[in-house]
Amino acid sequence: MNKKMLSVATLVIGTIGSITDVLARPEFVVPTGAAGCTSCHFDDFGTGFKPGVLEASKGGLPGLKEFLHPTPVKTGDTKPVLHLINEYWDVTVGSAPLVIPLLVSDAEDDAFMVNVSIPSIKNGGLAVKGAVLSSERTDLESNLPAIDFKWQPTAAQANKTYTVNFTAKEKGVGRKLLSNTVTATINVWPARHSATKNVSQFKVQRAQWSNNSLNLTGAVIFKSTLTAAQRNAALKTLSLKMRTNSGFGVGSASHLTADANGNWKKSVALKAAAVPCTIKLEYEGLNATSPVKLAPKKTCLQ
Numbered sequence: 001m002n003k004k005m006l007s008v009a010t011l012v013i014g015t016i017g018s019i020t021d022v023l024a025r026p027e028f029v030v031p032t033g034a035a036g037c038t039s040c041h042f043d044d045f046g047t048g049f050k051p052g053v054l055e056a057s058k059g060g061l062p063g064l065k066e067f068l069h070p071t072p073v074k075t076g077d078t079k080p081v082l083h084l085i086n087e088y089w090d091v092t093v094g095s096a097p098l099v100i101p102l103l104v105s106d107a108e109d110d111a112f113m114v115n116v117s118i119p120s121i122k123n124g125g126l127a128v129k130g131a132v133l134s135s136e137r138t139d140l141e142s143n144l145p146a147i148d149f150k151w152q153p154t155a156a157q158a159n160k161t162y163t164v165n166f167t168a169k170e171k172g173v174g175r176k177l178l179s180n181t182v183t184a185t186i187n188v189w190p191a192r193h194s195a196t197k198n199v200s201q202f203k204v205q206r207a208q209w210s211n212n213s214l215n216l217t218g219a220v221i222f223k224s225t226l227t228a229a230q231r232n233a234a235l236k237t238l239s240l241k242m243r244t245n246s247g248f249g250v251g252s253a254s255h256l257t258a259d260a261n262g263n264w265k266k267s268v269a270l271k272a273a274a275v276p277c278t279i280k281l282e283y284e285g286l287n288a289t290s291p292v293k294l295a296p297k298k299t300c301l302q
Helices: 004-016 026-032 055-057 059-069 230-235
Strands: 086-090 098-105 112-121 147-150 158-169 183-188 199-210 213-222 241-244 262-267 278-283 286-289
Touching: 026 059, 055 059, 086 098, 086 199, 086 286, 098 112, 098 158, 098 183, 112 147, 183 286, 199 278, 199 286, 213 230, 213 278
Parallel strands: 086 183
Antiparallel strands: 098 147, 112 158, 158 183, 199 213, 213 262, 241 278, 278 286
């Protein structure tokens, strides 16, 4: 490609990446391999961009060429499936990092990559800086390939809620299919201040109101250095505190009973007028939150 053609190619990439409407120019056709202006625009006057053009332009000239002349998908190829994950996650600054396992199924066992996107950031949050994706591993329970999303937030990211979308995309010649999207809502809590820190992670996995009771399930993960005796002692002294999303107390502080794996269950008698829309739990300075399933929409407490 001569210098003039390279200059034009650079111009078209820069133009597409910075504005949404341009006057179509015939000289853009050659470097992109387009059939004409309407390959990328809605008409010959350069009005708008067709779906996918701006996204393709982020990959430069190769990205646009692939968009305009896609590699044929091999026959018999099927989309990868990204398995469902919990919708809500909690992580505390300075404590154990958040780890979200992303399991993938593919009928052809194609290689894949995981894409991460942030469609919205609530409460004026920053980008999810510091998050990383692990290398591919085999999940021991399902025997499926998996990649872990790992994040240790900073103090600047505390007290914010992040919505993160995940997709899996095939890799390899003729393999380009995209999976379904799974979404995680991540609450970042500030560093805890407590006299003891025997618990490294505290989780709530389900909250549901039924038969005038708020039924909760979750998990407690103690520090690996604790003996069985120290763990049992901690369970007797630590209390679970509950409140609504706006901070009103729910029920009274109580102890948890956890099994050998740290799983716990709790049932609290509550009438409809006292049921929170969202429950916030605190245990040894660690926080977890969950919407309450089947909570009465008209009367649940905010």
